[in-house]
Amino acid sequence: xxxxxxxxxxxxxxxxxxxxxxxxxxxxxxxxxxxxxxxxxxxxxxxxxxxxxxxxxxxxxxxxxxxxxxxxxxxxxxxxxxxxxxxxxxxxxxxxxxxxxxxxxxxxxxxxxxxxxxxxxxxxxxxxxxxxxxxxxxxxxxxxxxxxxxxxxxxxxxxxxxxxxxxxxxxxxxxxxxxxxxxxxxxxxxxxxxxxxxxxxxxxxxxxxxxxxxxxxxxxxxxxxxxxxxxxxxxxxxxxxxxxxxxxxxxxxxxxxxxxxxxxxxxxxxxxxxxxxxxxxxxxxxxxxxxxxxxxxxxxxxxxxxxxxxxxxxxxxxxxxxxxxxxxxxxxxxxxxxxxxxxxxxxxxxxxxxxxxxxxxxxxxxxxxxx
Amino acid sequence: xxxxxxxxxxxxxxxxxxxxxxxxxxxxxxxxxxxxxxxxxxxxxxxxxxxxxxxxxxxxxxxxxxxxxxxxxxxxxxxxxxxxxxxxxxxxxxxxxxxxxxxxxxxxxxxxxxxxxxxxxxxxxxxxxxxxxxxxxxxxxxxxxxxxxxxxxxxxxxxxxxxxxxxxxxxxxxxxxxxxxxxxxxxxxxxxxxxxxxxxxxxxxxxxxxxxxxxxxxxxxxxxxxxxxxxxxxxxxxxxxxxxxxxxxxxxxx
Numbered sequence: 001x002x003x004x005x006x007x008x009x010x011x012x013x014x015x016x017x018x019x020x021x022x023x024x025x026x027x028x029x030x031x032x033x034x035x036x037x038x039x040x041x042x043x044x045x046x047x048x049x050x051x052x053x054x055x056x057x058x059x060x061x062x063x064x065x066x067x068x069x070x071x072x073x074x075x076x077x078x079x080x081x082x083x084x085x086x087x088x089x090x091x092x093x094x095x096x097x098x099x100x101x102x103x104x105x106x107x108x109x110x111x112x113x114x115x116x117x118x119x120x121x122x123x124x125x126x127x128x129x130x131x132x133x134x135x136x137x138x139x140x141x142x143x144x145x146x147x148x149x150x151x152x153x154x155x156x157x158x159x160x161x162x163x164x165x166x167x168x169x170x171x172x173x174x175x176x177x178x179x180x181x182x183x184x185x186x187x188x189x190x191x192x193x194x195x196x197x198x199x200x201x202x203x204x205x206x207x208x209x210x211x212x213x214x215x216x217x218x219x220x221x222x223x224x225x226x227x228x229x230x231x232x233x234x235x236x237x238x239x240x241x242x243x244x245x246x247x248x249x250x251x252x253x254x255x256x257x258x259x260x261x262x263x264x265x266x267x268x269x270x271x272x273x274x275x276x277x278x279x280x281x282x283x284x285x286x287x288x289x290x291x292x293x294x295x296x297x298x299x300x301x302x303x304x305x306x307x308x309x310x311x312x313x314x315x316x317x318x319x320x321x322x323x324x325x326x327x328x329x330x331x332x333x334x335x336x337x338x339x340x341x342x343x344x345x346x347x348x349x350x351x352x353x354x355x356x357x358x359x360x361x362x363x364x365x366x367x368x369x370x371x
Numbered sequence: 372x373x374x375x376x377x378x379x380x381x382x383x384x385x386x387x388x389x390x391x392x393x394x395x396x397x398x399x400x401x402x403x404x405x406x407x408x409x410x411x412x413x414x415x416x417x418x419x420x421x422x423x424x425x426x427x428x429x430x431x432x433x434x435x436x437x438x439x440x441x442x443x444x445x446x447x448x449x450x451x452x453x454x455x456x457x458x459x460x461x462x463x464x465x466x467x468x469x470x471x472x473x474x475x476x477x478x479x480x481x482x483x484x485x486x487x488x489x490x491x492x493x494x495x496x497x498x499x500x501x502x503x504x505x506x507x508x509x510x511x512x513x514x515x516x517x518x519x520x521x522x523x524x525x526x527x528x529x530x531x532x533x534x535x536x537x538x539x540x541x542x543x544x545x546x547x548x549x550x551x552x553x554x555x556x557x558x559x560x561x562x563x564x565x566x567x568x569x570x571x572x573x574x575x576x577x578x579x580x581x582x583x584x585x586x587x588x589x590x591x592x593x594x595x596x597x598x599x600x601x602x603x604x605x606x607x608x609x610x611x612x613x614x615x616x617x618x619x620x621x622x623x624x625x
Contacts, residue, residue: 071390363415
């Protein structure tokens, strides 16, 4: 069966990059005025030539987002199950070479965390782990899903890539969506940032969304880690990937996210800086390119930035996040994956969303959809 | 009065509950619309919680709830959802929505027919949301649907009646009420649907994301009433040929 890899290999990084950077104001204006935008229009919208069109892009992005999603913002919260990891990733606090105490939550500990998360009002939880296939494997995930499913309407997962058959086993247990970030589509740089561990296999990661689509997942999230490589080129490949997946696995919903590299224990300086203006440009470009895709913004971003983004095109937001296993109740001081930037409580975030004229949505899924 | 199954409605404007910026504003807009049938997505409400924010704001003697199955992808999931809704919300009415395509939310005709057959056996009052397909509407009617809900244009698009030629056929042929659902973007679209002879319209996005949702709800209320009145008054014919002031055949009568 063919996969995204076949399409991906017909492109070269340098050609794509050059094509984006050579887009003109004419290209941007054409992209703004057309009603159905293609990948060339997307290139124009993320190009340097579009930086002077930020306001019309934002206005359009707001209109399109409200048309599809209304004046609502979904809320979710991560639950870090484990910081064990057998990969070396140069940008991650969980990296194998980072000498810190490792922890994987037991069933009792998970329930303690769940209790706190529920008390905050959440009905959608995102399970997060590193990649430690000896301890945190599909059997562990099955156990966790059975344990927590009664407490949540929606359960998402951001863990190591799995095989199709493993996803097939997890979906009936209540797994709704899987987030799988490529980190970067730059093959050589990917190797540099992932020198050791299963994650160093670029192609296995690249084909994960295909495996998820074949397994029949309801929703999947894509994205790159902003800061590793040229964000414009990486974002084009994300859009290409999204386009391919939507056509191939047409029953699946998609979401995008664009985490910017944050400080963590062991620190890597971003190779490429992306400023706030550029991130706004990217959010709007994604919305103009795809009116239906969900766009998520994490607590990595600052309070001020998140306050404004609510009206710009994003559709979901996390709040009150802890990025360490046991962070809510069991062991608040354990190692964080990265430092969060917006420290406000879910209550405060919900109040901020309301003050912007939007409704915070805690539940937008039901178990009945996975009977 | 509009009669669907065993209920009568004086308002022919049905409304939805999604996309409002608060449940309070939703309630105000729905009351202003005069709507007596309001659809609510099961995936948005906590059916086991009597204090659910959305459900609390829909508790009015004049409003009947129409739970919808939005989010399900198969007939099996839809039947399961309808059964849960019946138990939790104490209504056997169900707006059947099966759209496996999450991008344009196009309804699946095959699964919708299968689910209608099954739900009819279980005693539900079924209002299926479908494409404006005249044959499918007849098949659903035979399968036990209490009304049909063809789309005007893609859901949430506000593009109006793009399917008008097919809506006319459906309205002409249907023995059950026809409720034009999805795509109605302005009061004039709603008035047009009513002028065609639709029995009712369902509007959500156009009200929820309006600059002033309450005012827009009133505008829709008036447009639906005006359109229905125009339908009864019978519109003058639109002529394709002119009647000449000096007729060419007048000489025959001379």
